Amino acid sequence: MNDRRSSARGRGASSNPPNRFEPLTLERDADWDPEQDPAPTTQFLRDRSQSIIAYNDSPDIPFSAGINPYRGCEHGCIYCYARPTHEYLGFSAGLDFETKIMVKEDAPGLLRAELSAPGWVPKVIALSGVTDPYQPVERRLKLTRGCLEVLAEFLNPVTIVTKNNLVTRDLDLLAELAGCQAAAVFISVTTLDTELRKILEPRTSPPAARLATISALARAGVPTGVLVAPVIPGLTDHEMPAILTAAAAAGASFAGHAALRLPYAVAPLFEEWLTRHLPEKKDKVLNRIRSLRGGKLNDSRFGKRMRGEGIFAEQISNMFHVACRRAGGLDHEPELSTAFFRRPGGAQLELGFQRWRTCAPVSAK
Numbered sequence: 247m248n249d250r251r252s253s254a255r256g257r258g259a260s261s262n263p264p265n266r267f268e269p270l271t272l273e274r275d276a277d278w279d280p281e282q283d284p285a286p287t288t289q290f291l292r293d294r295s296q297s298i299i300a301y302n303d304s305p306d307i308p309f310s311a312g313i314n315p316y317r318g319c320e321h322g323c324i325y326c327y328a329r330p331t332h333e334y335l336g337f338s339a340g341l342d343f344e345t346k347i348m349v350k351e352d353a354p355g356l357l358r359a360e361l362s363a364p365g366w367v368p369k370v371i372a373l374s375g376v377t378d379p380y381q382p383v384e385r386r387l388k389l390t391r392g393c394l395e396v397l398a399e400f401l402n403p404v405t406i407v408t409k410n411n412l413v414t415r416d417l418d419l420l421a422e423l424a425g426c427q428a429a430a431v432f433i434s435v436t437t438l439d440t441e442l443r444k445i446l447e448p449r450t451s452p453p454a455a456r457l458a459t460i461s462a463l464a465r466a467g468v469p470t471g472v473l474v475a476p477v478i479p480g481l482t483d484h485e486m487p488a489i490l491t492a493a494a495a496a497g498a499s500f501a502g503h504a505a506l507r508l509p510y511a512v513a514p515l516f517e518e519w520l521t522r523h524l525p526e527k528k529d530k531v532l533n534r535i536r537s538l539r540g541g542k543l544n545d546s547r548f549g550k551r552m553r554g555e556g557i558f559a560e561q562i563s564n565m566f567h568v569a570c571r572r573a574g575g576l577d578h579e580p581e582l583s584t585a586f587f588r589r590p591g592g593a594q595l596e597l598g599f600q601r602w603r604t605c606a607p608v609s610a611k
Contacts, residue, residue, distance in 0.1 A: 257286065257345070258322035258448055260522060262338035263511045266330075286345045288320055290383060293348040298356035298393075300375065306552050309405065312375030313357065315389040317348035319377040321409060323436075323447045324519045325476055328376045330510040339511035344449075347383060354392030361400045361589070368584035370403045380410035382449060394419040399590055403428040403582035407473060409436075409450040411459040417466045424468045427583040432473040432502065433460050435489050437482045445523050457496040464497030469580040471500035477562055478506045479534035481527060486562070487569040490576065500579035503566050505538055505554045513543040534558055 264271040300312050318332055322344040329339035337346055350356075360366060373379050379390040397404050398419045406413065406420075406429075413420075413431060423429035437443055438453045451459070463470040472493035477483050490501055508516055520528040532543070538554030539545040545554070553559055570576045 256322075256448055257341060258324035258326075258446070258519070259340040259344065259515050260518060261515070262340040262342055263514055265333045265336065265338055266510060267333055268336065286341055288345050288347060288383075290347050290349050293317060293350045295350055295352075295356070297360065298350065298353050299360050299371065302375070305548050307375070309370055309372040309375065311369055312372040313353065313379075313393055314374040314376045315350050315353040315379055315393060316374075316377050316381060316383070317350075318343050318346055320344055320347060320381050320383065321378055321447060321449045323409075323450065325446070325478065325506055325508070325512065325516055327507045327509055327512060329512050329515070331376060333511070340515055347381075349383070349387065350389065351387075353389045354396050357393050357396045358399075361396065361402060368402055368587035370405060370582050370584075371397065373397075373404050373406045378408050378410060379406065380408045380412040382410075384410075385412055385415075391416050391419070394423075397428075398422050401426050401428055401586040401588055403584060405430050405432070405582070407432040407434055409434045409447065409456065411451045411455045411462075414459055414462045417462065417468070420463070420468045421466045424466075426586040427580065428586065430469040430471070430580050430582060431463055432471045433463075433493070433498070434473040434475055435493065436474070436476065436478075437485055438488055438492065439485070442482075445519075457492055460493055460496040460498050464499070469500070469578075470498055471502065471576075471579065472498040473502045473504070474566070475502070475504040476506040477503055478531065479538060479558055479562070480531040481524075483534075483562055483565070486565050487572070490566075490569040490573045494573035494575050499575060501566075501570055501573075501576040503562070504552045505559065505562065506535060507551055508535070508544045509546060510544075516543075 298313055300314065301310055303310065317335065319326065319328065329343045332339055332343040335348065337343065373390065373393060384390050394416055404423065420429050420431065433456050435453060435456050436447060440452055443450065443453060460470050460472065472490065474486055474489050477486065493501065517532065520531060535543055537556055537558050540555065545551055553563065
């Protein structure tokens with residue numbers, strides 16, 4: 247059962263839409279005054295998952311294994327495609343997603359056990375494939391850092407996507423892994439407009455901080471790219487050239503992009519957000535989205551969901567490639583390697599150490 251709200255300061259969503267799997271929904275009384283209601287606080291709940299590596303076989307996703315230390319995300323990005331995953335937990339994709347965070351306290355230990363298993367075949371692991379591994383609570387809980395420590399222990403390659411400059415806290419581990427072709431980081435930049443960022447992605451790092459993060463990672467020798475995602479047609483698509491130019495100047499060496507996706511409850515949440523914050527742009531944005539999605543607000547078909555189709559999808563793709571060429575230096579996406587993978591312990595540890603010595607870790611400058 248969900249608690250429906252119509253206003254929430256400092257949050258991306260302003261309500262808790264009904265969970266599509268739950269038959270009951272709680273709503274506020276008609277005379278409720280949102281001005282008298284405090285902003286919702288974040289709750290952290292223990293997640294007792296017995297495994298940590300999740301697998302997928304989607305042709306649209308460039309990795310097959312991922313780790314998510316947290317379920318839900320306090321960053322509160324209104325457009326987040328992961329919001330509907332909270333419905334599987336009995337929560338709402340709205341405020342619940344950004345205020346009820348499931349914490350996998352055993353994540354590092356579970357990861358160590360799974361990498362130690364005889365059946366584990368070394369492969370690139372994404373950190374993470376769903377929610378941001380460096381959301382605010384990571385500063386205190388350090389579960390993502392714990393997982394990186396395990397990955398560095400095994401020299402298993404990892405890719406990271408984040409909107410938070412907290413990733414620079416772990417430069418020591420990332421530089422060590424990068425020295426063995428075992429780490430790459432994407433910094434996601436949706437907009438360079440600081441005021442838009444405040445309402446679109448309320449608890450993420452500001453654009454300038456993300457560019458500074460790219461610089462810090464690149465100086466440390468960590469292959470770093472920029473992910474222009476999501477591209478919101480009619481709202482942020484025109485910023486793509488400026489984002490790519492700024493990221494290249496900061497030290498990014500590769501780039502990617504993805505069009506806005508609005509699965510399940512995300513569509514009405516995004517519409518509600520437009521009505522509240524940008525009513526004058528609402529029709530234009532929604533019509534442009536529909537032009538990418540065959541007249542709908544979402545298209546989940548493989549091969550279409552990340553890019554869309556039609557004239558505007560082609561324009562976005564062409565703009566991306568032209569802007570990358572003009573920015574220069576964004577065509578060096580690294581090839582990560584499992585060649586130095588090791589299982590610590592006994593003779594295997596000594597063999598792994600000897601192999602590790604051949605890939606000199608890069609020191610942060």
